[in-house]
Amino acid sequence: MVAGVMVTGVILLKTPGADAAIDVYAEAQALDGEQKARYESLIDELRCPQCLNISLAGSDAMIARDLRREVHRMLLAGKSDAEILEFMYQRYGDFILYRPRFKLSTLLLWLGPLMFLGIALLVLWRMIPGLRAQTDHTRLSRDQQTRLDALLKKAE
Numbered sequence: 001m002v003a004g005v006m007v008t009g010v011i012l013l014k015t016p017g018a019d020a021a022i023d024v025y026a027e028a029q030a031l032d033g034e035q036k037a038r039y040e041s042l043i044d045e046l047r048c049p050q051c052l053n054i055s056l057a058g059s060d061a062m063i064a065r066d067l068r069r070e071v072h073r074m075l076l077a078g079k080s081d082a083e084i085l086e087f088m089y090q091r092y093g094d095f096i097l098y099r100p101r102f103k104l105s106t107l108l109l110w111l112g113p114l115m116f117l118g119i120a121l122l123v124l125w126r127m128i129p130g131l132r133a134q135t136d137h138t139r140l141s142r143d144q145q146t147r148l149d150a151l152l153k154k155a156e
Contacts, residue, residue, distance in 0.1 A: 035075050042071050042084055045099075049092050 031039060040057070046067065048059035056064045056071070067088070074084045085097070094100040102110055140148065 031072070031075065038081060039072060039075055042075075042081060043068055045085075045097075046071070046088055047096050047098055049096055055098070 043056040046056045048054050048056055048061055048064040048067075050061040050063050051059045054064075056067050071084060074087065079087075088096050089101075094106060100106045100109060
């Protein structure tokens, strides 16, 4: 009988709903509508330091849970979004921000796509005259075209 109660207790503790109580932490605390929207925006904008390319909102890592609590605490303390982002940046660096700051160390990250687009356009621009030259060689002159027409008429 006691073993059956223990097994039932273990099964109930391991249900999917038991883990969901952790994510309700910030929602259950005293956040008004604007704070709740800011909270959701911030945890979507911040990347989990442990996970690869997952926001704090989508991560179940222990550090993500702690950082969600920290964001919640700072919102209740009246901190602005900029102050919260600055705190996270000072603590975890550029990695935590999905949109890293524009500075010398992130220059390639910001300008790299534009450089690759420029190189692709330059290569395309250089190839087009070559393609035109190739198609010009395949065209017949007027004399060649009249001779070809005459030969085709003879063959018929």
